[in-house]
Amino acid sequence: AQSVTQPDIHITVSEGASLELRCNYSYGATPYLFWYVQSPGQGLQLLLKYFSGDTLVQGIKGFEAEFKRSQSSFNLRKPSVHWSDAAEYFCAVGAGGYNKLIFGAGTRLAVHP
Amino acid sequence: SQTIHQWPATLVQPVGSPLSLECTVEGTSNPNLYWYRQAAGRGLQLLFYSVGIGQISSEVPQNLSASRPQDRQFILSSKKLLLSDSGFYLCAWSPPKGGTDTQYFGPGTRLTVL
Numbered sequence: 001a002q003s004v005t006q007p008d009i010h011i012t013v014s015e016g017a018s019l020e021l022r023c024n025y026s027y028g029a030t031p032y033l034f035w036y037v038q039s040p041g042q043g044l045q046l047l048l049k050y051f052s053g054d055t056l057v058q059g060i061k062g063f064e065a066e067f068k069r070s071q072s073s074f075n076l077r078k079p080s081v082h083w084s085d086a087a088e089y090f091c092a093v094g095a096g097g098y099n100k101l102i103f104g105a106g107t108r109l110a111v112h113p
Numbered sequence: 114s115q116t117i118h119q120w121p122a123t124l125v126q127p128v129g130s131p132l133s134l135e136c137t138v139e140g141t142s143n144p145n146l147y148w149y150r151q152a153a154g155r156g157l158q159l160l161f162y163s164v165g166i167g168q169i170s171s172e173v174p175q176n177l178s179a180s181r182p183q184d185r186q187f188i189l190s191s192k193k194l195l196l197s198d199s200g201f202y203l204c205a206w207s208p209p210k211g212g213t214d215t216q217y218f219g220p221g222t223r224l225t226v227l
Contacts, residue, residue, distance in 0.1 A: 036218075043203055043218040044203065045218070046215055103156045105156040
């Protein structure tokens with residue numbers, strides 16, 4: 001069965017430091033992969049997505065993610081974190097027809113000044 | 114451009130009372146529509162999805178039901194709420210085609226059942 005694992009429940013970084021959020025997936029076919037961000041009490045905003053092609057994907061707000069098929073991973077990165085990046089981040093995999101998505105449990109990011 | 118609306122934004126209901134949450138999409142036709150629930154400290158669980166008027170698929174057995182009376186309207190209902198129904202409910206839409214495409218989320222409804 002398809003699944004998504006985000007190993008880190010909470011991460012704290014200092015403002016200006018680099019960031020990497022981990023995501024591992026289990027999916028039998030070529031995956032469609034997404035990262036979403038959720039600010040407290042808000043809906044989810046799409047950061048980036050991977051469907052095919054270049055395995056390094058650029059997104060909004062300076063984020064990027066790299067698809068590594070051999071490691072079944074789609075880690076999210078940002079070279080320099082801003083205080084406004086504090087939020088919860090969700091990785092998701094496309095799970096077949098009608099655009100069904102399977103979400104990870106999320107990683108909550110805190111940013112220290 | 115497309116927009117998605119949900120209301121109410123917050124709701125406090127007693128156990129055993131009925132529920133109706135509404136989601137509407139503007140700027141697109143025949144979207145796929147989804148209801149998710151997000152329990153405190155947990156990820157998103159897909160509850161229902163719909164590919165057309167009157168077509169509802171349920172992902173998990175539960176105390177809730179969904180309906181799609183119009184092309185761009187999706188309603189989540191319950192006849193009698195349980196404490197376990199508390200959570201953050203998110204509606205989403207995606208373009209009307211098969212396969213996987215991006216889902217776009219509404220602002221959510223915070224439901225507290227007391």
